[in-house]
Amino acid sequence: MDGGHVLAPLGAAASPYRAGEALEPAAFDRVRRALILDGCKWDPQVGDEATLAPFPLFLRAGAWRELGAAAEALAREVLEAEEALRGSAPALRALGIPAPLRRALCGPDPLTPTAARVMRFDFHWTEEGWRISEVNADVPGGYAEAWGLPRALAPHWPGAHPAGDPAALLCEAVARASGGGLVAVLVCPAFMEDYQVASALAARLRALGGETAILSPGQLRWSGREVAVHLGGRERLAGALIRFVQGEWLVDLPRRTGWRRLIAGGRTPVTNPGQALIAESKRFPLAWPLLRTPLRAWRRWLPETQDPRRVHWRDSDEWCLKAAFSNTGDAVLVPASLTRVERRRLSRDLWLHPGAWVAQRRFSALTLPSPLGAVYPCLGVYVVDGRAAGIYGRLARRALIDFSAIDVAVLVERE
Amino acid sequence: MTKEELFAAWAPGASWWSPWAKPVLFAHVGDWAGTGLGTAEAAAPAVPSLPQWIPPPGGTALVLDLPGALGIQWGVALARQGYRPVPLYNAAPAPPGEASVVDMRPLIAALMEGAPLLAASALPDRAPPAFLLDAARGGPGPEMLRMWRDEEVFDNRAVSFPTDFPSARLLRERGIDRALLIQLNRVPPLDDLADALRLWAGGGVAVNAVRVEAGDEPLPLALPAPSWLGWIVKRALALVGLRRNAVGGFGAWRGGSSA
Numbered sequence: 001m002d003g004g005h006v007l008a009p010l011g012a013a014a015s016p017y018r019a020g021e022a023l024e025p026a027a028f029d030r031v032r033r034a035l036i037l038d039g040c041k042w043d044p045q046v047g048d049e050a051t052l053a054p055f056p057l058f059l060r061a062g063a064w065r066e067l068g069a070a071a072e073a074l075a076r077e078v079l080e081a082e083e084a085l086r087g088s089a090p091a092l093r094a095l096g097i098p099a100p101l102r103r104a105l106c107g108p109d110p111l112t113p114t115a116a117r118v119m120r121f122d123f124h125w126t127e128e129g130w131r132i133s134e135v136n137a138d139v140p141g142g143y144a145e146a147w148g149l150p151r152a153l154a155p156h157w158p159g160a161h162p163a164g165d166p167a168a169l170l171c172e173a174v175a176r177a178s179g180g181g182l183v184a185v186l187v188c189p190a191f192m193e194d195y196q197v198a199s200a201l202a203a204r205l206r207a208l209g210g211e212t213a214i215l216s217p218g219q220l221r222w223s224g225r226e227v228a229v230h231l232g233g234r235e236r237l238a239g240a241l242i243r244f245v246q247g248e249w250l251v252d253l254p255r256r257t258g259w260r261r262l263i264a265g266g267r268t269p270v271t272n273p274g275q276a277l278i279a280e281s282k283r284f285p286l287a288w289p290l291l292r293t294p295l296r297a298w299r300r301w302l303p304e305t306q307d308p309r310r311v312h313w314r315d316s317d318e319w320c321l322k323a324a325f326s327n328t329g330d331a332v333l334v335p336a337s338l339t340r341v342e343r344r345r346l347s348r349d350l351w352l353h354p355g356a357w358v359a360q361r362r363f364s365a366l367t368l369p370s371p372l373g374a375v376y377p378c379l380g381v382y383v384v385d386g387r388a389a390g391i392y393g394r395l396a397r398r399a400l401i402d403f404s405a406i407d408v409a410v411l412v413e414r415e
Numbered sequence: 416m417t418k419e420e421l422f423a424a425w426a427p428g429a430s431w432w433s434p435w436a437k438p439v440l441f442a443h444v445g446d447w448a449g450t451g452l453g454t455a456e457a458a459a460p461a462v463p464s465l466p467q468w469i470p471p472p473g474g475t476a477l478v479l480d481l482p483g484a485l486g487i488q489w490g491v492a493l494a495r496q497g498y499r500p501v502p503l504y505n506a507a508p509a510p511p512g513e514a515s516v517v518d519m520r521p522l523i524a525a526l527m528e529g530a531p532l533l534a535a536s537a538l539p540d541r542a543p544p545a546f547l548l549d550a551a552r553g554g555p556g557p558e559m560l561r562m563w564r565d566e567e568v569f570d571n572r573a574v575s576f577p578t579d580f581p582s583a584r585l586l587r588e589r590g591i592d593r594a595l596l597i598q599l600n601r602v603p604p605l606d607d608l609a610d611a612l613r614l615w616a617g618g619g620v621a622v623n624a625v626r627v628e629a630g631d632e633p634l635p636l637a638l639p640a641p642s643w644l645g646w647i648v649k650r651a652l653a654l655v656g657l658r659r660n661a662v663g664g665f666g667a668w669r670g671g672s673s674a
Contacts, residue, residue, distance in 0.1 A: 029428050036438035037418050042505075045434040047578040048585045190574045192439065192505050199507070216570035 016063035016125060017377065019370035020056045020411075023156060028054040031152045039148035040200035043193050046404055052145075053408040055371050056153050057393050058160055059379070061415045068388030070130065071121045071381040073297035078119060078137060078279040080293045086111070086275045091290050095281040096324030096355050100251040101263065105274055109265030114273040115240040116173035118166065120380040120392060123301075124365045131363045132301045133378070134322075138247050138272055138280040141197040142380060142392035142407075143167035150409035160411035164390030166382035170271070171204040173385055174240050177269040181239020182211045184229050184268075186220065188245055198244045213238070217245055220257040227268040240269045247277040248325045282322040283307075283358045304361040308350055311359050314343065319359045321346065334362070365399050372406070373397070379410060416527060418444040424530035425502055431589060432544040435581060437505045444523060446511060465492050468625060468633050472497035475593040476586060476620075477545035480608055481627070482599060483518070484525035486547040489597070491529040499542040500533070502526065503579050504549055509569035516554045517571050543591060548575055548608065550598065577611040583618020595633055596624040602636070613638045 023031065032052055035041040044052050059067075085091045092102040105111075120140035122133045143166055150162035174183055183205050187198035195214075202212040213229045213236075221228045227238040243262055250259045263274030278284065285305035288295055306319075313319040317336035326332060335343055350357050367374040376399050380392035393410035418441050426436035469477075477498060479486045490500030504522055509515035552573040586592070594615055596604055602624050604612055616622050616638050624636035 026428075033419065033422065037422060037442050040442070042437070042439040042442065044438070047580070048582050050434055190572050192573065195507065196439070214569075219570065 015366070015368070017057050017059045017368065017379075017410075019368055019375075020058055020157065022054040022371040023153065025054070027156070031149075034152060035144065035148055039144050039152075040196045040203065041144045041148065042196040049404055049406065051404075051406055052149065053370075053372065053395060053406050056150065056157060056160070056409040056411045057368075057377060057395075058157075058413050059163070059391070059410055061412055064163055064391075064412045067123055067130070067379065067381050067391075070123075070297060070301060071119075071383050071388050072386060074121050074132070074135065074301065075117075075119050075383040075386060077293065077295050077297050078135065079117075081284070081287070081291055081295065082275045082278050084291050084293065085278050085287055088290065091287050092278070094287055094355065095278060095283045097277050097281060098248055098251045100260070101247060101274065101277060104260045104263035104265075105277075107264055111264050111275065112262060112266035112273060113177075113269040115177035115242070115269035115271040116170055116385055117272060117276075118170050118382060118384045118389075119276075119279070120382050123379045123381060124363065125368075125377065126366060127364045130301060131303055131365075133303075133360075134282060135279050136380070137276045137278075139194075139244050140380070140382065141194065141244075143170075143197060144200050145394075145407040146380070146382065146390045146392040146410075149407060150411055153409040154411055157411060160413050162390065163410055163412050164382070164388070166384055166389035167201060167204050169384040169387065169389045171201060171208055174242060174269075174271055175205060175208050175210050177271075178210065178239030180210070182213060182229060182231075182236050184227055184238040184241045185212060185214045186217060186241060186243050186245050186262075187214060188217060188249070194244055198242070201242055201244075217250075217253050217257055217259070220253075220259065220262075222258045222261060222266075225261060225265060225267040227266070238268055240271070242271050246325070247274060247280065277325075281324045282326065282360070283324045283355075286358065303363050306359045306361075307354070308357050308359040309354055313359050314347070318362060320362050321350075322358050322360055324356050324358060368395075370395065375406075377408070378405070416530060418442060421526060421530050424534050425500070425526060427540075429540045430499055430538070431541050432499050432501045432581075435503070435544075435546070435579065436501050437503050437579070439507050440502070440504045440519060440523060440526070443508050444527075446508070465489075465496060466627075469493070469496065470593075470595065472543050474543070474591050475595055476543060476591045477595050477597060478548070478608070478612070479545060479597045480548045480550045480605065481597065482550045484521040485599070486549065487522060487525035487529055490545055490547045491532050493545045494533050494536040494538060497538065497542055498545040499538050500545045500547055502547050503575065504547070504552075504573075505575070505579065506549070506552060506571040506573040509571065513569050515569040515571045517549070517551055517573070519571065522549065541589070546580065549573075550605070553605070553607075575605075575607045575611065577614050580611050580615075583615045583620045586615070586620055587618070592620055594620050594622045596622065596636060598624070598626055600626055600628045602626060602634075604636070604638075609638060612636065613640070 032044060036044050086105050089102055089106045092105060118140060120136040124131050124133060147162060147165040147167055154161055185198045185202050187194050198214055202214055205212050213231055223237060227241050229236045229238050253259045262270050286307055308321060311319055313335050321333045333346060365376050368377055375395040375397060378394045382389040391410040393408040394405040395408050396405045421444055422441040426433035479489050494500055506517055506519060508519035554572040612622050622636045623633040625631050625633040
């Protein structure tokens, strides 16, 4: 879906999607069990919340084309910005990127080659049309939900189809980059929701005929500048590595892991590369004045973003505050909804770490009636190596997508 | 027995508590087909008769934090008494033939062995839950660093999160207002589990604890808030991504957000 910069107006017209009816419970139970036993979906229940919606979200075909084109345009601009910013230590500092990562990105070593690029842009339908809340440029997940869930539901609605299979595109690209060699998948132990993604990607790579090894960061080893994997009592060189460990976590690893070579100085192609942290930072818009590129797509779809010190956020419900590196919506705070104690704590943290936060103007996401009641949908559009590749659908009961969000199959209606 | 049959035995669709059963171990059962696991390796001792202090099924949820397959054996015995065992084992086993930090083979074998017994127990759908955890989920303690450095060992350590359990509100809605923590030889819960129990206690579920080996009677469990130092350490760990916060997110502050 290249679309050639087709940035058609996306004003608040008719809703671009609708919720389908819930699948009959026994049929949905079969879908759920197939996903958890065969699809690496190992967190189907989070607290009291079942995280798989028993109904699909039908997206108009035209809306999918628009979203795909928008995501591709946004991805192109990310690459342009990375190229311009990655050698600038002041810019990287402004983004809140930790010093060891800055040194790696700005150091004398060439950047480690990229195996494939995958990003996921989170779109929300608002009173003003589409808005993005962020890009997951570093380690986006959700592949099983983006493909396995819609694929399982699609046969029940012959008039619609999944938007795409981002894991397939990603794994094909990584397999090509590996030259048919072993692909290492790096993931932190104990984080099952990360491990399930790593397992799913490893399974897809094996289905392509490749060989994989899942490693914890402590098992990262190098032979010269190449990733070495110890398997069956002997050392093997990896042809590529999928890094499913967030970039900002790398700095906490022991030096002996040689993690810096995942960013620069390595020869083993890595997905995603270290420069992905530039757009992953929620402070990315604060670096735009340093760029020559106009970033038209970003300026169009991302709400106004400011340094928190420049706006009056304390008693306002117009702003939300985000940690520069936050995940699954866990550090997105709406000051007006905080208690006095929480607000004081936030103020203190902002005073101590002003470069670790950003203020983003809130947008009015529109709710959608569904079998679960009114929900806020979020459509995470994947772009793999420049190409829109699929949608990870989530629903929230409040205007914040976090780890309690419910995964929903997005099916594109046939025209 | 296929993984679908095994999972259906341990998490039947109609049971109130099946949604909380962790699927990851079951998803890997197929890897072990033909390896003999579930027969010879299930060297677990016969299930002992249950202590008198096990409350009759009713308003109590049991939490068994016992090492290895012991919790599963207890779970099977408790099923005979009217409790629904809910496996919360959230670690993947190493591929066959490879070593792992936490050996999951005895657990797979015990799950296989216990499945027919569970199926025969004909538990009611609303049978009260007995949540099963592996007390060795965090790895072998002092050995951890050595294991961490060992390239050949599959790192499958796991952490229990409050979001692995139903909330106190839901428990109470379903008629459960007490919980009993059963451990082998310690009273205080492990740190990760303490977070969940603290939330239960705060939500009106009275939490007792008992040590199996000591022959104690259950006693109320004190669950003090983490110390200031402990909070700082925990927050630091959460911020660097080594441990999640109390509600299962990464480094969040707000305990109010559900996971």
